[in-house]
Amino acid sequence: MDYVVGDGHNEFLQSSSGLAAIIRIFGVTKEGHSVCCFVHGFEPYFYANCPSGMGPDDIFRLHQILEGKMKETNNNYKAPKCIRRIELVQKRSIMYYQQETSQPFLKIVVALPTMVASCRGILDRGIQIDGLGIKSFMTYESNINFSLRFMIDCNIVGGNWIEVPRGKYNKISRSLSNCQLEFYCLFSDLISHAPEGEFSTMAPYRILSFDIECAGRKGHFPDPSHDPVIQIANVVTLLGEGQPFVRNVMTLKSCSSIADVDVMSFDTEKEVLLTWRDLVREVDPDIIIGYNICKFDMPYLIERADVLGIAEFPMLGRIRNSRVSIKDTTFSSRQHGTRESKEVTMEGRVQFDLLQAIQRDYKLSSYSLNSVSAHFLNEQKEDVHHSIISDLHNGNSETRKRLAVYCLKDAYLPQRLLDKLMFIYNYVEMARVTGVPLSFLLSRGQSIKVMSQLLRKAKQKNLILPNVKQAGSEQGTFEGATVLEARTGFYEKPIATLDFASLYPSIMMAYNLCYSTLVNPEDARKLNLPPECVNKTPTGETFVRSNLQKGILPEILEELLAARRRAKADLKEAKDPLERAVLDGRQLALKISANSVYGFTGATVGQLPCLEISSSVTSYGRQMIEHTKRLVEDKFTVLGGYEHNAEVIYGDTDSVMVQFGVSSVDAAMKLGREAADYISSTFINPIKLEFEKVYYPYLLISKKRYAGLYWTNPQKFDKMETKGIETVRRDNCLLVKNMVTECLNKILIERDIPAAVQYVKNTISDLLRNRMDLSLLVITKALTKTRDSYKVKAAHVELAERMRKRDAATAPNVGDRVAYVIVKAETNAKAYERSEDPIFVLENNNPIDHKYYLENQISKPLMRIFEPILKNANKELFQGSHMMSKNNCTPNIGIAKLFGKQLSCIGCKTPISNSDHTLCSQCKGREAELYCKSIANVAELEELFGRVWTQCQECQGSLLQDVLCTSRDCPIFYRRKKVQKDMEQAKQELDRWNF
Amino acid sequence: MEVDSGNGVVERKQSIYKSLDESFEIQKEMYRGQQYSQIYFARLHLMRTLLYSLIPTWKPHLPVCTVLGLEQGKECIIVGTLFKHMKLKPTILDEYSKERSASPLVKPHNFMHSDDYLILEDESGRVKLRGTILVPSVYVTGLVVALHGKETGAGDFMVEDILEAGLPPQIDRPLNPNGDDKYVVFVSGLSVGSSSANPLQFQLFVDHITGHLGDEKEQGIAAKIVQVVIAGNSVEFPRGLFNGQNLGSKEQSKLSEPTKELDILLTQIAAGIPLDIMPGTSDPANFALPQQPLHKCLFPGSAAYNTFRSCTNPHSFELDNVRFLGTSGQNIDNLAIYSDASSRIDFLERTLKWRHMAPTSPNTLGCYPFTDRDPFFVEACPHVYFIGNQDKYVTSLIQGSDNQVVRLISIPRFAETGTAVVMNLKNLECHALSFGTQFD
Incomplete structure (x- = not known):
């Protein structure tokens, strides 16, 4: 019998007797049995x-x-x-x-x-x-x-199938792990199968997705030293199967049953925790996922068990009697910045926190589970505020069931995100390509991946890598990529874009740039190399050409890119969706890996920096962009027999935008292709200029900021593409994003600039008249630390403090996002004093500070868009009759309250005596008209009321239960609240007609 | 109430009118933060009690389960509220969606899709429904049904049979075949103020029913009209008039003109015949069902007559013990967007058999968030069930297993078709009354 083992994870262990390192390989067999293999004999x-x-x-x-x-x-x-x-x-x-x-x-x-x-x-x-x-x-x-x-x-990569031949392994008499199969063998007996052909399949990983709920005290974020864990929901799935095969929830205190879910209720928290531990052991997942589990759920469970003194809880790993421990780690990388997190080591299981993965791979305005699922799965998630969680828990078994359903949803969403974004496929492919274990991909940066490839290649070539002492950033920085001056403007003729395909990798290949080809300046003199054998880079470094010696980096890159081409070709052939997922993951991994090689050489705090290489690469890049610009502008001229003079309007790191002057997309594409071929022929192989797309029309705002319609075929544009424009910044209110998007739509797609201007004017007018949906004005910021540790007074921090004074139970805590709007206050109030809770504003009719929104929010982004288009953009947009503010609502606090409520005429707001009820004497006779207005208002609100509240029912997935969701990330949250309140008022006003 | 015909006086027939609108009136009920779960709950409770009473005669051998109590493979009956998962259903969240498609979506007349599926919900949970018996295109969200079937291995419920509530019991209709003919006239979609409305056509209609047109014979028929029902959309205002801004005097008149014009014509009718006016989508009334009566200040002229009654929508009344129930059409129009049937009359029949006039409310049809009742539940079977504002005049007579007889009427929009509907109270016979203003 022989085993094929997928490698998940490995590490060493000191065996007490022999005092030698033993490698443990954890994995699964094709049949889905978990395996633990102890490998002996490998020496450090x-x-x-x-x-x-x-x-x-x-x-x-x-x-x-x-x-x-x-x-x-x-x-x-x-x-x-x-x-x-x-x-x-x-x-x-x-x-x-x-x-x-x-x-x-x-x-x-x-x-x-x-x-x-x-x-x-x-x-x-x-x-x-x-x-x-x-x-x-x-x-x-x-x-x-x-x-x-x-x-x-041993030539093993992450996610590798490993074979241990019959007779070469021994069963372990006294098992040390919780795995189904356990044996030991000698390292030289392992057979590693390269992930190709039948061995490119994915192992049937078992994935556990979980979520916990804690009963926090009012006004505090849950703290493991006080607050119990009340529910744990679990969903277990086998990789590649659509539906989970285990769904259960463990609850503290009774809980009504839930269809299709195993509900386990316990009287003590200890039982809940231990049952969960048993579940982990029994299910024996290879991968544990969740949302923010690394920073919250896992440490919370372990710390809570510690507080309760449950010593046997943290044995969650695959090794018997080994406890899980928590370490604080900081992960810092040039690409992702520094992030603090907690590392919970669990032997033999990979923890995959979706929050971390999404933060790494996607740029979003908010990373709450709600907005992430809205973004990727296109559905809003119900959000139950932690102050309600305790209420639900303290209710009866029905309310606890409600909570359990919610908890289950939160456990299932990470699994769905995992499937949707194909994280496992992409990460396993990445592990295979770069040769690192799966767990490294999340916990380590890019450089370990390049390092792993470099080491593998070097081993083949009998080369060894020096251990460079960390030199810090002393070596200085080098000039980055060039950007050609942007000729800003609105281009209504097609703009062809010439792209360098994988520019930096190509440069490294073309000029044979590598550690092993760099000629030491001293050696250069000594060796006296013939000039046809070396390249001098624009920065003055000397590298030997590949005819003398081929570099390792170019070789790695060539292999990566060749593999990517193969994967792409296979992808075209592949029919099976799973196979396609694997191949697509692979080609993506290959691309990312190829691009990170350049970064590796430039990382001054990295493992093996070599600024000679990286600065040479960028300098070649700059040269190429300039060269392209020159060639295009020299060749495509009227003198050269073309219709128009071509003009390079902008050039970025690896692309050049050219206006050929022709007015049809088709013609621009033809010229673009011609230019790409012509210019490519002047470069050293494999540097290649490609023509991919035409922007038409194209709005160039400044460096790295542009928008345009993207055409790849002359019939129809593919999409609108924007770069560097306020569509996703999170410290802007939604109104900005909406206005920018709508304006770009009007300008680029509808090609109607006056309509865009009119739209801006109308929106400003709506804003000034208080007819704006409040949710569009909400700004959110995370409260990252306590008030005292903020150096300057910030709007959201001050607000959180004021809210705490009003009601400590619902006030935001550290870690929460604070939503606020800016309201009017005394003239010399500071901006941070004018922040207010949107709910409070709704309830008290506080007037919105229009001026703030105009000047600090919408004006700059809009001006950026309109400046290249309109002559007097500022005058056109921000001056005129639409700027007249008309409706100023009066706050129903303060003076108004002192005088009590006096009726005023519905028609003209003149105070009237209570006997008149509705209208003053002047307005009598206009009843029909005024009534129509009142009723139209009611009708509009009723319609909205129905739409928002039924939507919330749909999100929560139940018609018969009240909506509890308090997700402030949801776009309709404030509208829902507002319409409820407006409805009440409108109905009262309407009732005044019935005398 | 007399029609002067030159040679003597023709006495107008009369009948006894009893309003049954009470359950549609919203008096003390207020918006106090309540949500829609309560009306669903009230509906489930009402309908389930009813369905439970029918199960012993339907499938006495089968146990009744809750969604939670389902066991795999065990045949049973479950009762609950349907929810239809619809791929194409528009949501308010679309307004916020990040990406706009390059080409604007063509709004389909109906949001059905072949991937739609049904879910049954009761207090204990939800279960996805499968099988060919229960067709998603026929059923809608909000309906309460009893289903016979069993849970499959995948955790779904395989439906084998469906029990709908069936026609409600009906009070006996006075049968007097030799009695007098008495007519009820239905009209809807007068749309005064819209471009399609023809004032002359409406005047012709008024003159005809009030007996100012035609010869003695026709006047004799006109004299037998005992009731006029206007089923919604009597006026239409230009769009964008209610944007919250103060109106100039020109716009003020635009707003009041259609109602004034309508009032003048209604006064002519009310002077002679009892008149019920129901609000509709385009009328100056509230939006959510049940729509409350149009305010009398809109009708200074006609409201002075005690024959003028401003009613709710839905509207229910009895005339000489013949029971009427009808709406201005919203309930059926909404069903047509979210489900399929061969004709509007089929929808009408369906809602009666479901015993619920508007199952899609509140899901896709706005309605007041009732807390302890569901006024759209049809307790007693009407003799006449009508809807206004349809494309064309269609009618049919259906019979129930309990000898119920119901006249179903789809009343066309008058402004577009020039057609009103006349029904004889004596035998529920029905015909169209068309007015042309074209002279060939």
């Missing part, structure tokens, strides 16, 4: 340079000195021998072009992986060797994670 090692003149005797001495030093620095090592052996091997450093094929290096094999670092330290500092003096050693490949080292040496 690294390289160091071998000082010239070092003989076998010196090595022996070095061994002894090192051994002594190791024992000295760390007497915790109880191993009889720290340094297993030192070998002399023939290798070559990857750095700089060298003519010799190899040099002697020391391969130092140690007993335990942790010894690598301390041994490196000793060698770095230098040691005294008799006869040689103090020598400091340069170490190589000494900063590589042991499991990655193992994977590289």
Whole structure:
């Protein structure tokens, strides 16, 4: 019997007796059985340079000195021998072009992986060797994670199928893990299958998606030291199957049954937690997912169990009797910025937090589960405020059921997002392409992926990578990508866009830029290389050409891009949706990987920075953009026999926008293709200029800000594309986004500039007349810390404080998003004092500060759009009769309240005596007209009332239960509240007619 | 109430009128933050009690379950509210959707899609319904039904049979075949003030029914008209007049002119014949069903007559013990958007058999959020069931298993067709009354 094992995860373990590292591989078989494989015999090692003149005797001495030093620095090592052996091997450093094929290096094999670092330290500092003096050693490949080292040496990549042949493994007598199959074997007996053909299939991973609810105290965000975990909902799915096969919820206190769901109710929290632990063990998921589980749910459960003193709870991993621990980690990467998070290690299970993954891969204005599901799944999620959660919990079994349904939904949504965004496929493909374990992809940055590829390639070429000391950013920065000056304006002729396909990777390939081809300036003189064998880059660096020696990076890139082409070709052929998902994930992973190689060389705090490479790449890039511009403007001229003079209006990192002057999309496409072919022919292979699209019309606002209709065929445009325009910024209110989108629609699609202007005017007029839907004016900001730690007074922080004074139970807490609108206040009130809770505004009729919205919100983005189009944009848009403010609503607090309520005439608002009821004497006779207005108002509100409240019923998925949702991210939340209140008022006014 | 015909006086027939609008009136009820769950709950309660009483005669051998109590493979009956999941159903959230399609969507006349499916909900939960017996295109959200079937392995409910409430019991209609002919005239969609309305046509209609036209014989027939019912959409205002801004005097008159014109004509009718006027979508009335009576201040002239009655929509009354029930058409128009039938009359029949006039309210048809009742539940079977503002005049007579006989009438829009409908109270016979103003 032989096993095919998909590799999920591996790490080392010190076995107590043998004192050697044992690799554990966790995975699943094709049939879905979980496997734990203990791999013995793989030893940690690294390289160091071998000082010239070092003989076998010196090595022996070095061994002894090192051994002594190791024992000295760390007497915790109880191993009889720290340094297993030192070998002399023939290798070559990857750095700089060298003519010799190899040099002697020391391969130092140690007993335990942790010894690598301390041994490196000793060698770095230098040691005294008799006869040689103090020598400091340069170490190589000494900063590589042991499991990655193992994977590289055994040719195993993440998500790899591994075979252990019959007879080469032994069952373990006393099982150490909770896996179904458990055995041990020797590392050299593993057979790794490259993920191709039948081995490209996905393993049938078991995925557990869960969500917890806690009963917080009023006014506080749930805290594990006080607040109990009241419900845990779970959904278990097998990868590749549409429907979950387990759905259950564990509740504290009784809970009515839910159709199609296993409800388990318990009297104590301990039982809830332990049942969940048992579920995790029984289901034995390979991957655990959820929304914000890494920062909230997982640590909460563990800390809560700790508070309750349930010592046996945190044994959630696959290794028996091993506890899960929490560590604070910060993940920082140039691409994603710094993020603090908690790491909960769970042996043998990958945790995949959808929140983290989405934050990494998508730029959204809000990352709440509600807005994420609205964005990707196109549905609003019901949101129950945490103050209501406790009420529901303290109700009866029906209200707890209500909560359980909600909790279940939150557990199922991450699974649906996972499916919809094909995260597993994309991430497994990425792991396979770059050769790192799945868990690295979420917890580590881009550089580890490039590092892994580089190491693999270097191993094949007998090269080794030096361990560069972190030099910080001292090396300085280099000039970034060029952007050609933007000739702003509104172009009503087609603009052809010429794109460089994978520009930076192509440059690296074309000019053979690599660590191993870079010629050290000193060597350059010494070696006296013939000029036809080298390239001098625009920054003055010298690289040898590929005829002399081919670089590793170009080779990696070539393979990546070739693989991508293959994947794309296969994708075209593939019919099966699952297969397509895998292939599409792969081609995407390949593309991202190819692009990150350049970044790796430029990361000054990275593993192996080489600014000579990265600055050369960007300088070539700049040159190419300029070259393209020159060629286009020289060739496509009236003199050259073309109808018009071509004009380059803008150039970005890897694209150039050209106005050929022709008026049809078709003609622009023809010229674009011609230009692309012509210019490509002047470049070194594989740098290629491609023609892909035409923008028509095109609104160029400034550098990196533009909008246009995107055409790839002359019949019909594909879409509207915008870049750098306020459509998704989160500190803007929705009104800005709507106005910008609508204006662009009118300008670009309808080609009706006057209509766009009129629309702006109408909207401003609506705003000034208080006819604006309040939800469009709401601004939200996250309350990230307590008030005291904010240095400056901020609107949302001040508001949160005021709300706390009003009602501590519903006030936003740290971690919540605060929604506010800006209202009118005394003339010299500061902006932060004018923020107000939208609900409060609705209830008290506070007047909105129109001026703030005009000047601070809508004016700038609109001016940006209209300035290239209109001559006097400011005058056109923001001056005129529509700016006259007419309706100012009066707040029903303050003075008005003192005088009590006096009736006023419905027609003209003149105060009237109570006996007149409806109208003053002047307005009598206009009854029919005024009544029609009153009733029309009621009718409009009734219609809206019906639409919003039935929508909420639809979102919550029940007709018979009251809507509880308080999601402030929902666009209709405030409208719903407002219409309820307006309805009440309108009805009262209407009733005044019935005397 | 006399028609002067030159040679003597023709006495107009009379009949005894009893209004049954009470349940459609909203008096003390207020908007106090209540939601729609309560009306659904009230409906489920009413209808379920009814359906439960029918189950022993329908399938006595089967147990009745709740959605929660379903067991896989076990045959049973479940009763609950239907919810139709519709792919194409427009939602208010579309207004906020991020991407607009390049080409504007052509609004379909109906939002049906072949992927639509039904779900049954009771207090304990929801279950997806399967099977070919229950056709999603026929049923709508909000309807309460009893279903016979069993739970499948996938957790769905395979429907094998459906029990609808069926026609409600009917009070006996006075049968006097030899009695006098008495006519009721139905008209709808007068649309005074719209471009399609023809004032002459309406005047002809008024003159005809009041006996100012035609010879003695025709006047004799006119004298037998005992009731006129105007089923909604009597006026139409130009769009965009109610945008909250103060109106200039020109616009003020635009607003009052159609009602004034209508009042003048209605006064002529009310002077001679009892007149019921119901509000409709385009009238100056509230939007949500039940629409409340049009305010009398709109009709300073006709409201002075005690023959003029401003009624609710839906509207129910009895004339000489013949029971009438009808709407201005919104309930059926809405059904036609969210379900399918071969004709409007079929929808009419369906709602009677479902015992619910407007199951799609509040889901897609605006209605007042009642807290303890559902006025659209049809308790007693009417003899005449009418809807206004339809494309054409259609009528049929249906018979129930309990000897119920119901005259169904689809009243066309008068402004477009020039057609009113006349029904004989004696035998429920019906014919169209058309007025042309073209002289060939």
